[in-house]
Amino acid sequence: MRQLFFCLMLMVSITAHASDAQRLKQAAFPAQAGELILKNQAVLTYLWADVYAAALYAPAALSARHAWDQQAALRLTLYYFRDIDRNDVIKAATATLERQQANARLKPELDKLHASFRDIRSGDRYALDFHPGRGLELEINGQVVFISRDDELARAYLGIWLAPGGLSDELRGRLLK
Template sequence: MHRLIVVIALLLTSGLAIASEKRLQEAAFAPQVTVAQTTLALRNQTVLTYLWVDVYAAALYTQAGLSPRAALADDQSKRLELYYFRDIDRSDVIKAAWVTLERQHDQQTLERLRPEIDALHEQFQSIRAGDRYALVFTPSSGLSLERNGEILFTRNDPALASAYLGIWLAPKGLSDSLRATLLADS
């Protein structure tokens, strides 16, 4: 009986890995991107699944030779790209962002960042399957939000960039497993 359970678990795990690999192929993240004259390499990618539904694929880009965790420093360029498999209403995206930010930060920090976060959220549109969003940070220009290759928002505020990228990359974020995979040393 014990062997049967182990075999079933292995089959399920391998099936999930194959499905995840197909989703990453669908997302088709570029092996490298250029941001402000700096080449960033694809470090890690993964699929966020919620209640057995693939929501999006996420990819983290950093400078070559720099570990993903080292790229979290405010003086390092980075790109977090999300490719969506599902339609999501903009109000649900904003709500999830605020729930996560409130879990990660004290009220004083959030009040200071609120005008910039609200300005960023004003640029959100409802997501359609196939949309590609990216948060890009460079020390020279700060945080940019892109949707399908178009820059929608830019602010040169390292605190905003750290807090917003932290939704995915900081402790107590949207998903511990997503964060761990994106920040793993390759």
């Protein structure tokens, strides 16, 4: 009986891993975004449903973790597999930022950022592009819809995925490995 259990668990694990590989292929993240290089990619699954694939880009000379730690240029791209109401996205982001104790001074800029969100449809791409001194840009399907020159806002918002206590420790670990 124990052997059957382990065989079933192995099959589920292999199937899930194959599914991630298929999902990442579907997301088709390019190897490069401007001067940044694709470092890592992963799929966020919630309650057995794949929500999105995430790709993290950083300078070629730095690992993803070092780029995050050194506040170097980063690009986080999300490819969505599901339709999601914009209010649900804003609610999750707000709860995560509160849990991470983001600076209250950022609220007006966060409100502007969130105002640029729209309902997500399967196949949409959102990208957060950060360059020190230039701040943060949000792209939706390749179109820049928000710009802030506030590096602290960029750090806080990228922290939703990359800082401790974010949306998913497993996703964070995969992106920063």
